[in-house]
Amino acid sequence: xxxxxxxxxxxxxxxxxxxxxxxxxxLRPQEIHALLGENxxxxxxxxxxxxxxxxxxxxxxxxxxxxxxxxxPSDANRLGIGMVHQHFKLVHNFTVAExxxxxxxxxxxxxxxxxxxxxxxxxxxxxxxxxxxxxAKIEDISVGQQQRVEIxxxxxxxxxxxxxxxxTASLTPQEIDELMKILRRLAEEGKSIVxxxxxxxxxxxxxxxCTILRKGKCVGTVDVASTTSDxxxxxxxxxxxxxxxxxxxxxxxxxxxxxxxLSVHNPLTESDVVKNVxxxxxxxxxxxxxxxxxxxxxxxxxxxxxxxxxxxxxxxVNGVEVTDYSIRERSLSGISHVPExxxxxxxxxxxxxxxxxxxxxxxxxxxQSRGFFRFDEVRRHAxxxxxxxxxxxxxxxxxxxxxxxxxxxxxAILGREIDRSSDLLIAVQPTRGLDVGAxxxxxxxxxxxxxxxxxxxxxxxxxxxxxxxxxHIVVMFEGENVGEFDPAVVTEHELGLYMSGSKRKGxx
Amino acid sequence: MTGVWRTLLKRIADxxxxxxxxxxxxxIVSGLLVGLVIMLVVNPSDALPGFVTILFGAFNAGMTSxxxxxxxxxxxxxxxxxxxxxxxxxxxxxxATGQLTMxxxxxxxxxxxWGFLGPLHWVVALLGGMLAGAVWxxxxxxxxxxxxxxxxxxxxxLNYVAMYMNTMLIKQLIxxxxxxxxxxxxxSALIPTxxxxxxxxxxxxxxxxxxxxxLTVVLHIILNYTVFGYELKSVGFNKDAAKYAGMxxxxxxxxxxxxxxxxxxxxxxxxxxxxxxxxxxxxxxxQEGFTGIAIALLGLSAPIGVFLAGIFYGxxxxxxxxxxxxxxxxxxxxxIIAVIIYFSALSLFLQKFVAGYIRRRTGEEVELxxxxxxx
Numbered sequence: 001x002x003x004x005x006x007x008x009x010x011x012x013x014x015x016x017x018x019x020x021x022x023x024x025x026x027l028r029p030q031e032i033h034a035l036l037g038e039n040x041x042x043x044x045x046x047x048x049x050x051x052x053x054x055x056x057x058x059x060x061x062x063x064x065x066x067x068x069x070x071x072x073p074s075d076a077n078r079l080g081i082g083m084v085h086q087h088f089k090l091v092h093n094f095t096v097a098e099x100x101x102x103x104x105x106x107x108x109x110x111x112x113x114x115x116x117x118x119x120x121x122x123x124x125x126x127x128x129x130x131x132x133x134x135x136a137k138i139e140d141i142s143v144g145q146q147q148r149v150e151i152x153x154x155x156x157x158x159x160x161x162x163x164x165x166x167x168t169a170s171l172t173p174q175e176i177d178e179l180m181k182i183l184r185r186l187a188e189e190g191k192s193i194v195x196x197x198x199x200x201x202x203x204x205x206x207x208x209x210c211t212i213l214r215k216g217k218c219v220g221t222v223d224v225a226s227t228t229s230d231x232x233x234x235x236x237x238x239x240x241x242x243x244x245x246x247x248x249x250x251x252x253x254x255x256x257x258x259x260x261x262l263s264v265h266n267p268l269t270e271s272d273v274v275k276n277v278x279x280x281x282x283x284x285x286x287x288x289x290x291x292x293x294x295x296x297x298x299x300x301x302x303x304x305x306x307x308x309x310x311x312x313x314x315x316x317v318n319g320v321e322v323t324d325y326s327i328r329e330r331s332l333s334g335i336s337h338v339p340e341x342x343x344x345x346x347x348x349x350x351x352x353x354x355x356x357x358x359x360x361x362x363x364x365x366x367x368q369s370r371g372f373f374r375f376d377e378v379r380r381h382a383x384x385x386x387x388x389x390x391x392x393x394x395x396x397x398x399x400x401x402x403x404x405x406x407x408x409x410x411x412a413i414l415g416r417e418i419d420r421s422s423d424l425l426i427a428v429q430p431t432r433g434l435d436v437g438a439x440x441x442x443x444x445x446x447x448x449x450x451x452x453x454x455x456x457x458x459x460x461x462x463x464x465x466x467x468x469x470x471x472h473i474v475v476m477f478e479g480e481n482v483g484e485f486d487p488a489v490v491t492e493h494e495l496g497l498y499m500s501g502s503k504r505k506g507x508x
Numbered sequence: 509m510t511g512v513w514r515t516l517l518k519r520i521a522d523x524x525x526x527x528x529x530x531x532x533x534x535x536i537v538s539g540l541l542v543g544l545v546i547m548l549v550v551n552p553s554d555a556l557p558g559f560v561t562i563l564f565g566a567f568n569a570g571m572t573s574x575x576x577x578x579x580x581x582x583x584x585x586x587x588x589x590x591x592x593x594x595x596x597x598x599x600x601x602x603x604a605t606g607q608l609t610m611x612x613x614x615x616x617x618x619x620x621x622w623g624f625l626g627p628l629h630w631v632v633a634l635l636g637g638m639l640a641g642a643v644w645x646x647x648x649x650x651x652x653x654x655x656x657x658x659x660x661x662x663x664x665x666l667n668y669v670a671m672y673m674n675t676m677l678i679k680q681l682i683x684x685x686x687x688x689x690x691x692x693x694x695x696s697a698l699i700p701t702x703x704x705x706x707x708x709x710x711x712x713x714x715x716x717x718x719x720x721x722x723l724t725v726v727l728h729i730i731l732n733y734t735v736f737g738y739e740l741k742s743v744g745f746n747k748d749a750a751k752y753a754g755m756x757x758x759x760x761x762x763x764x765x766x767x768x769x770x771x772x773x774x775x776x777x778x779x780x781x782x783x784x785x786x787x788x789x790x791x792x793x794x795q796e797g798f799t800g801i802a803i804a805l806l807g808l809s810a811p812i813g814v815f816l817a818g819i820f821y822g823x824x825x826x827x828x829x830x831x832x833x834x835x836x837x838x839x840x841x842x843x844i845i846a847v848i849i850y851f852s853a854l855s856l857f858l859q860k861f862v863a864g865y866i867r868r869r870t871g872e873e874v875e876l877x878x879x880x881x882x883x
Contacts, residue, residue, distance in 0.1 A: 307751065328754030337752070345752040350745045355738070360753040368735045 003062075004029050004161055004192050005050065010059035012045055017394070019045040020056070021216040027161065032183055032193045034203040034224070036236055037213035038407075038435030043196045046213070047163050050194075051083045052076040063161075082154030083163040086433075088146050090138045097121055097134035100153050117156075124155050128185055143293065144175035151182065162186065163194045168202060169433065172292050173463060173496045180206050198236070198435050200229045212236050237437050247447050250471035252282035256334070256423050256455035257304070262313035264296075264303040272311060273299045275479045281424065286446065286456040288470030288487075290463070292499050296479035297459045298340055301428050304457075305337045306330045307345075318423060331360055336417040338410075340428035340459070346413045347401045354382035354397035357416050389415030390441065407438035414442060418449060425449050428459040443469060463492050477501045517866045527866075528808050531858035535806065536820070539848030543840060554834040561834070562841065565827025573826050575708025581822025582716040583608075586775035587800025588818045589727055590645075590768045592809040594659075596731060597764035598744035603648060603663025604772040605797025606670035610644040611637035611773025612780045612794075613674050616787050619693025620682045629696040630781060634719070637777025638770040644670060645769015646762055653758035659765065667793055675789040683789070690787035699781045716778040720815065723771065727811040740764055772797060802849035821845070 005027035012020040019042045027033050037043045048054045050061065052070040061068055063079050070076050076083075090099050097118050106113040118134045125132055130148045138146060147167060154162055164183075168176045183206050187193055195207060203210055203224055210227070212219040212235045219235050257280065264274035274296045281287045289297050302308035304315050306327040315323050322330045331337070339345035347356050358367055358378055367377050382397035389411045393399035401409060414430060427446060431439040446469060450456050460466050466473060466487070473485040475498040482504040485495065497503045519526075543562065547555040561568060566577035587604045594601035601607075615637030618629075625632050648662035682691045699714040731737040742750040743760045751757050775796060780787055803821060807814030828841030851858065 326754065326756075327751065328756075331754050339752055344746070344748045346749065348742050348746045348749045351742070359742070359749065362738055363735055371734050371736060373733055373735065373738070 003027060004064055005194075006062040007046070007050065008060055008062075010046060010049060010056045010061075012042075012049060012054055012056050014045075018216045020049070023059075023213065023216070023218045024221075025050075025211055025218070026221070027192050027194060028209075029192050030187055030190055031208040032187050032195060032206050034195045034197060034207035034210040035213065036198060036200075036203060036210050036232060038198065038236060038437050041213040041236075041435070042216040043213055044165060045216075047083065047165065047194065047196055050076070051081060051163060077157055077159065079161075080159050081161045081163065082157060082159030084147065084150040084154065084165065084167060086166040086169055088150050090146060090149060092139040093137060095135050095137055096132050096141070096149050096152075099138060099149055100134075100156050102153075104157060121152060121156065124152055128155065128182070128189065130182065142175075144171055144178065147171070147179065148182070151186075160190065161192050161194070163196070165196045166198075166433070167195070168197070168199065172500060173492060174500065176202070200232050203232065204229060214238055233436060236435075247468075248451070250285050250450065252285040252471070253453065255280045255282050256318055257281040257457060258314075258316040259300075259304065260314045260316070262300065262303055262315060263311045264299045264308050265311035266299070273479050274303055276313065277476070277479075277481045278313075279474050279481060279484070281455040281457050283423070283453045283455050284450055285471045286450050286458055286469050287472045287474065288466045289457070289459045289474050289476055290466045290470075290495060290499060291461070291476035293461050295476045295499075297476055298428070299479075300476070301337075301340070301426060301457075301459060304330075305335055305426065328360075331422075334423040336420050336422040336425045338413055338417050338425070338427040338430050340432075342406070342409050342413055347409060349400070349402040351401055352397065353386070353391070353393060353399045353401055353404070353412060354378055356401050357382045357385050357397075357412060359416065361416075361420065385412070385415040385419060388419075389445075391415065407434045410434060410442065411438065414445060418445060422454075424455045424457065426457045426459075429461060430458070431460075431462070431465060439465075463495060466495070467492065475499055477504065480504075527859050527862050529813070530862050532806055532808060532813070532817070532852060534858050534862065535851035535854070536848055538851045539844050539846075542847040543844035546843060547836065547840060550840075551835050554836065558831055558834045558836050558840075561830050562824060562827035562844070565823040565825065565830065568826065568830040571708045572710040573830070575704070575711025575713035576829075577822040577826045578708075578717045578819065579711060579713045579822070580825045581819040582720045583775040583779045583796045584799050584803055584821045585720045585815050585818030586723065586771050586778065587796050588803030588807060588814040589723060589800075589811060590771035590775070590804075591800045592804035592807060592811065592814045593727060593731075593771065594764055594768040595804055595809040596744050597740045597760060598747065599649075599652070599659050599761065599764060599768075601645065601648075601663055601765065601768045601772075602660050602801065603645065603666050603797075604768075604775075604800045605793045605795075606663065606667035607641040607644045607769040607772035608776035608779075608794055608797045609667075609670040609674050610776070611641035612776030612787055613677055614640035614773070615697075615777035616690055616693055616780050617677075617682055619697030619781055620691045623694045623696060626696065629694065630699055633693065633697045633781055634699070634774065634777045637781075638773040641773015641776065642766045642770035645772065646766040649762040649765025649769075652765070653761040667797075671791055671793055674787070675791055678787055678789040682787075684786075687786070689789070692783070692786065693781055695783075697781055698783055699778055712782065714778075714782060719774065719778065720818075723774065724811045724815040731811065772800070775800075799845075802845070802852065806848065806852040 003026045007023065007025040010020050010023045023046055025046060035043045045054065049056045050070065052072045052075050055071065061070060068079060097114060100121055101117045106117055121134050130152055132145055132148050132152065167179060171179060183193060197203060207224045209221055210224050210232065211221040214236060260278050261276045262274060263272045263276055266273045277300060279287065289300065291297055299308060303310045306325060310323055314321055317333045317335060320333060322333050325333065343349060348359065358381060361367060367374055379397055386397065391408050391412045393404055393408060410430065417425065430442050446456055458469060470487050473487055473490065474481055475483045475495060477499060478501065483498045544555065544559050547558055566574045587608060590604050591601050615633045618633040618636045622629060622632065644666060647666060648659045651657035651662045652659045678690045684691045699716050701714045704713045731741065739755050739760055742753065742755060743757050747757060779785065779796065799821065803814055803817045807817035824841055824845060828838040831838055831840065
């Protein structure tokens with residue numbers, strides 16, 4: 001048997017876009033096959049077709065040589081296809097074992113039986129060296145461990161074709177290394193693996209072959225060993241990509257944002273999630289807050305922009321204390337904010353793009369007079385931003401935000417926030433889940449803002465991004481500022497140690 | 509012919525709102541068909557003429573039935589607008605009936621006692637009713653905004669407070685011992701009929717229809733053309749994004765519930781500032797408040813849609829009235845309306861059905877507009 005999966009002439013259309021256009025994909029037994037492409041290139045759609053989440057409009061799928069129709073994920077499971085989604089599908093207050101057997105429970109007289117299941121889970125985790133405690137609750141274990149649970153879930157269901165959708169998105173460098181080893185081991189034990197990603201480094205690290213998609217079309221399948229990263233990137237984007245963002249040394253001027261001993265309280269856990277954090281951001285400087293997800297970065301930003309009240313400390317913008325200001329007042333004092341969760345905070349998904357582009361300016365005299373909208377100005381504003389920030393949509397200013405791709409949603413938000421020409425630009429994970437092309441665009445915009453003399457506060461979980469963009473780094477661990485670094489001097493490994501709490505300033 | 513049909517479908521596919529509208533029409537058609545089936549089972553020989561009577565309820569007796577259709581439709585339009593307006597801010601005002609009761613009592617109280625107002629009497633009574641409804645609606649608004657009490661719970665409970673208070677206050681302040689009901693408002697407090705009784709001879713129509721039209725237009729403008737409406741809708745669609753954008757979410761919740769309450773209050777005032785209709789000290793919730801929920805759903809929470817749905821309801825009511833000419837119980841109307849409501853609650857499902865049909869016929873994908881359903 002030469003291929004375990006053969007997908008031929010797969011075509012799938014969505015409103016205004018052909019997500020997959022005559023795509024070919026073949027998976028060999030025991031290989032790690034990367035699926036590379038920009039956001040919106042159709043990688044997830046293709047795998048969703050394979051996993052039974054979408055039905056293709058055209059094309060056929062063969063699994064182990066026989067033609068199949070996969071109508072839903074249960075069909076896929078029966079065929080031995082398993083998928084780890086980017087956002088894990090776990091029940092948080094269930095134990096590891098309960099999550100793994102969910103839907104496949106052993107029962108006797110209608111009562112659950114866990115002992116045999118736990119035994120099986122333990123033998124699987126020994127075989128594949130996936131360490132987890134079957135009795136631990138999901139909410140108590142780390143993201144890396146949760147991912148292992150997802151992998152065990154597939155193995156428990158006897159899947160031997162494993163799909164990983166962007167598996168490294170929320171892992172630390174150390175956890176990523178661990179995952180790469182796990183993938184190798186799985187392949188050696190006879191599993192065939194599809195790795196959906198846009199990170200070239202990971203592909204170079206583990207993949208045997210790589211299929212590249214661009215704008216829904218299949219660009220080709222290559223052997224990873226005989227292809228360079230540059231070639232892969234060029235195939236993915238359709239042109240040469242500059243990895244090193246060109247960036248002149250920073251020339252920091254006067255302070256714009258000053259954070260002094262800021263604390264933010266979380267009423268649910270009755271503890272401070274941000275503890276006594278202090279730092280300054282100057283004009284012409286990009287300050288980057290690095291750290292593993294959930295170490296208080298989000299709350300820190302919420303405390304600065306006013307989405308959460310500070311329980312202690314001061315925030316000053318251009319010399320004016322804004323600690324007691326409302327969100328609107330802070331925004332008008334010169335804070336632009338590209339929020340972490342673009343769909344929750346950044347956009348009203350049921351509004352059109354043009355309505356979203358005025359989300360925090362709608363009250364300005366430019367857009368309204370005596371409480372009535374000046375629709376021509378709103379439209380002009382939208383058309384200009386769409387053009388300047390290359391936002392691609394199906395119906396222009398009248399597209400629903402919900403129908404736009406993540407990259408274009410983010411470009412729209414970034415455009416909206418930059419265009420307000422505030423002195424301080426706060427961007428929280430601005431490139432999360434985006435493709436190389438969009439990332440490049442957003443990085444360039446952020447540097448351009450710095451060079452225009454803006455102060456930029458960036459929060460990022462991606463070390464690559466931290467290293468390329470920042471002029472100064474603050475590492476957060478468990479809500480504290482555990483160290484400040486100059487990116488020119490510090491190594492990624494060193495940062496990793498601070499991020500995981502192994503080292504901290506003063507104690508070093 | 510099929511060509512024309514396809515072009516029409518394509519045109520519909522381009523506008524998400526028309527898909528929603530189509531699903532409402534589908535809900536109405538389904539409701540009517542179910543009604544027809546029941547009528548066929550109950551009384552096959554009279555079923556078809558009876559059905560036609562329902563369908564054209566407003567036209568059974570010329571201008572009289574047309575006028576009565578509008579008369580019956582007005583309070584439902586207003587409670588429908590009340591519920592719809594709150595929907596748009598993401599709030600479910602199930603307390604329309606309580607606000608309506610408070611509005612009705614206040615309006616009647618002013619109507620009975622404040623005769624000194626002369627020609628302004630009915631205006632003040634109406635405004636008084638709206639104010640009382642607004643106050644009653646603002647209570648769950650404040651509780652929601654500042655204490656995070658769910659508005660459904662708060663407003664349901666206030667329905668009963670309003671009901672019992674109404675009984676108590678009528679008996680204490682405006683009781684007509686002889687007939688065991690509230691006193692009649694003075695003639696100067698009655699909603700004027702102006703020239704309408706000359707056009708719709710023999711019907712009960714009054715200027716309430718103009719008030720309903722005016723309020724529909726005002727709400728349409730607020731929601732679609734103003735900064736205030738933009739804020740309300742932002743809060744309704746995505747509270748977190750509204751907060752991020754610096755909108756005063758608490759103020760918007762209170763204002764939305766207040767306006768919603770005022771609309772129900774207006775419905776109460778208009779219902780009882782007429783000759784021959786009296787508030788009664790009985791412990792019973794007034795149904796019009798609940799019908800408003802259905803009408804808001806059917807009208808897709810858009811003021812103009814709600815107006816049309818409300819008048820259509822009046823049409824069915826009239827049809828039910830004339831249905832008694834045949835051998836049918838007027839309750840058949842309630843069944844039809846219930847089925848329509850049921851189907852309009854399934855509007856999202858129907859939208860998907862319509863979208864799927866259009867895709868099969870024209871090969872065109874359809875974007876669905878979401879957010880009109882209850883969250």
